[in-house]
Amino acid sequence: MITLICDICKKKVDNPITGLSFHYYANHSLCEPCKDSLELQVKSTIREKEPYTTDWYEKYLDDSISKAIQKGKI
Numbered sequence: 069m070i071t072l073i074c075d076i077c078k079k080k081v082d083n084p085i086t087g088l089s090f091h092y093y094a095n096h097s098l099c100e101p102c103k104d105s106l107e108l109q110v111k112s113t114i115r116e117k118e119p120y121t122t123d124w125y126e127k128y129l130d131d132s133i134s135k136a137i138q139k140g141k142i
């Protein structure tokens with residue numbers, strides 16, 4: 069059995085299915101609830117971001133995940 073650990077909340081995910089119960093974002097491993105929270109946070113920021121660039125998005129995503137890992141939550 070494969071068990072992966074979420075980088076943010078440190079919860080174990082048994083038999084992870086990539087893209088369904090487990091997600092990879094900016095070289096980090098995220099469980100479903102953390103990925104949902106991250107997407108909500110990112111979406112609300114993107115709406116106010118002008119102009120939107122892929123470089124900015126990737127950096128923003130990476131920064132958001134790094135901060136969340138430090139806090140242990142999104």
Ligand SMILES: [Zn+2]
Pocket residue numbers: 074075076077078079098099100101102103
């Ligand atoms: Zn998590």
